[in-house]
Amino acid sequence: MHWLMNLKPETLRQIDEVITHYPVKRSAALPLLHLVQADAGWIPPEAIEWVAQKLELQPINIYELVTFYPMFRQKAIGRRHIKVCRTLSCALTGGYRVCDQFQKEFNCRPGEISPDGEVTIEFVECLASCGTGPVVMIDDDLHERVDAAKAKQLSEQIKTAASRRPSP
Numbered sequence: 001m002h003w004l005m006n007l008k009p010e011t012l013r014q015i016d017e018v019i020t021h022y023p024v025k026r027s028a029a030l031p032l033l034h035l036v037q038a039d040a041g042w043i044p045p046e047a048i049e050w051v052a053q054k055l056e057l058q059p060i061n062i063y064e065l066v067t068f069y070p071m072f073r074q075k076a077i078g079r080r081h082i083k084v085c086r087t088l089s090c091a092l093t094g095g096y097r098v099c100d101q102f103q104k105e106f107n108c109r110p111g112e113i114s115p116d117g118e119v120t121i122e123f124v125e126c127l128a129s130c131g132t133g134p135v136v137m138i139d140d141d142l143h144e145r146v147d148a149a150k151a152k153q154l155s156e157q158i159k160t161a162a163s164r165r166p167s168p
């Protein structure tokens with residue numbers, strides 16, 4: 001299946017709209033990549049070619065952006081994305097232990113996709129809630145004061161939601 005089929009119609013609509021906001025099409029490259037990643041979870045190689053074509057550029061022009069900016073992921077991630085803050089305040093209050101707990105729960109290391117395809121755990125820098133660390137973001141939801149027990153509880157919630165998802 002062509003990877004575009006995985007993007008939501010809403011994303012495709014936003015992409016077409018964003019392009020109209022810029023007098024020069026190429027200026028829409030970063031917003032387009034953000035939209036693709038927000039929906040697909042990463043920037044697949046096919047997306048690089050597709051975005052280039054849309055903006056009448058060469059794939060290398062887009063590839064350079066994707067490799068230059070660290071926020072763009074070039075590897076697929078699991079269905080759920082667990083981001084654990086490792087900046088100073090959260091590190092001092094136990095962020096690394098929290099990450100260990102998630103790794104144990106899903107049997108994978110940071111940056112990998114868990115064997116069941118359910119999650120990718122990642123260390124990230126400050127999530128702007130330093131007074132209430134350790135802080136974890138799961139997809140778009142922020143969780144504060146996460147200790148190992150809470151990490152276990154959040155993992156259980158993810159597993160329960162996964163078991164209820166209708167099989168494809």
Ligand code: FES
Nearest residue numbers: 085090127129130
């Ligand atoms: S240090 Fe973790 S949120 Fe700022």
